[in-house]
Amino acid sequence: MSSTYSTNLAIELMGAGEQAGNWGSTTNTNLGTLIEQAISGYETQACTGGTDTLLMTNGASATARNMFLELTGTGGGTLVVPANKKLYFIFNNTASAITVKVSGQTGVSVPTTAKIVLVSNGTDVIVAQNYIPSLISPTISNATLTGTPVAPTASPGTNTTQIATTAFVTTGLQAAYPVGSIYLGTLSTNPNTLFGFGTWVAFGAGRMLISTDATYLPGTTGGSATTTLITANLPSHNHSATSTVSDPTHSHQAGYTNGSSGNAGQGIPLADFGASGPSTFNTSAAGTGITVGTTIGNTGSGTAISTISPYIAVYMWNRTV
Numbered sequence: 633m634s635s636t637y638s639t640n641l642a643i644e645l646m647g648a649g650e651q652a653g654n655w656g657s658t659t660n661t662n663l664g665t666l667i668e669q670a671i672s673g674y675e676t677q678a679c680t681g682g683t684d685t686l687l688m689t690n691g692a693s694a695t696a697r698n699m700f701l702e703l704t705g706t707g708g709g710t711l712v713v714p715a716n717k718k719l720y721f722i723f724n725n726t727a728s729a730i731t732v733k734v735s736g737q738t739g740v741s742v743p744t745t746a747k748i749v750l751v752s753n754g755t756d757v758i759v760a761q762n763y764i765p766s767l768i769s770p771t772i773s774n775a776t777l778t779g780t781p782v783a784p785t786a787s788p789g790t791n792t793t794q795i796a797t798t799a800f801v802t803t804g805l806q807a808a809y810p811v812g813s814i815y816l817g818t819l820s821t822n823p824n825t826l827f828g829f830g831t832w833v834a835f836g837a838g839r840m841l842i843s844t845d846a847t848y849l850p851g852t853t854g855g856s857a858t859t860t861l862i863t864a865n866l867p868s869h870n871h872s873a874t875s876t877v878s879d880p881t882h883s884h885q886a887g888y889t890n891g892s893s894g895n896a897g898q899g900i901p902l903a904d905f906g907a908s909g910p911s912t913f914n915t916s917a918a919g920t921g922i923t924v925g926t927t928i929g930n931t932g933s934g935t936a937i938s939t940i941s942p943y944i945a946v947y948m949w950n951r952t953v
Contacts, residue, residue: 635658639716669698670718674702678704679704680709702723717751717754720749721747724743740759783797806830816946860935
């Protein structure tokens with residue numbers, strides 16, 4: 633009866649009466665090489681960035697039989713292992729993630745610098761363990777995580793001490809800043825750079841915001857930074873003026889009679905007027921109309937006045953997508 637080989641580790645199984653005088657050599661290979669590789673073998677495997685395939689050779693040393701595989705090289709590709717059922721301890725010591733899988737299957741992506749326990753279940757490679765009892769209710773102090781650790785993402789609106797993943801935070805920010813939101817800040821940085829989502833465009837340059845109502849509809853603009861008053865904008869008022877009239881030098885003409893008794897009460901010696909006898913001096917009265925022109929001078933320049941209240945300038949961004 634000829635030798636056969638074990639299904640998963642390809643160890644030689646001698647048939648009855650086989651290898652007389654040589655069974656010791658076969659046994660030494662099985663125990664000292666093949667089984668040793670399977671339970672404690674440490675192998676370095678170069679990864680080129682493409683597809684690298686490991687073999688499980690019957691009855692002989694093989695890379696795929698080793699328990700621990702340290703991956704070196706550029707990384708970023710795929711490591712294909714046999715469909716044999718077997719554990720693998722993987723150390724991705726490359727600069728990029730590497731997918732470990734059975735040919736034609738999905739496998740597991742191992743992040744750069746990560747160390748992970750995988751198992752081939754005969755169909756594909758899966759994570760060997762996702763439950764560790766000692767970590768169910770532990771108190772961890774000052775723990776440092778490396779690589780890209782993952783955690784369950786809480787439902788939007790969760791308000792507990794549960795760990796918040798980046799997906800939870802981003803979802804919350806997107807809910808806080810939906811399309812149509814306005815973001816204000818004194819930095820010129822586009823909010824997409826700050827938040828990592830959305831299309832944001834500069835908004836409302838040189839304008840203030842006003843709360844919408846039936847008069848001021850969303851997105852409409854109006855108003856002016858300055859205005860020039862017209863007569864209709866002025867309150868009803870009056871102006872007072874003072875006019876001064878100066879009386880220039882003037883004279884009156886008068887007539888006189890020589891002692892006429894009909895002009896009583898005005899007896900003035902004619903000697904005052906170069907006359908030789910008594911006389912009465914008469915004055916004549918007449919109304920005189922005086923027209924005074926009053927002009928009120930102009931003032932003011934018509935300069936526009938500012939209609940802006942005290943302000944602080946900020947950058948405004950509108951999320952459009």
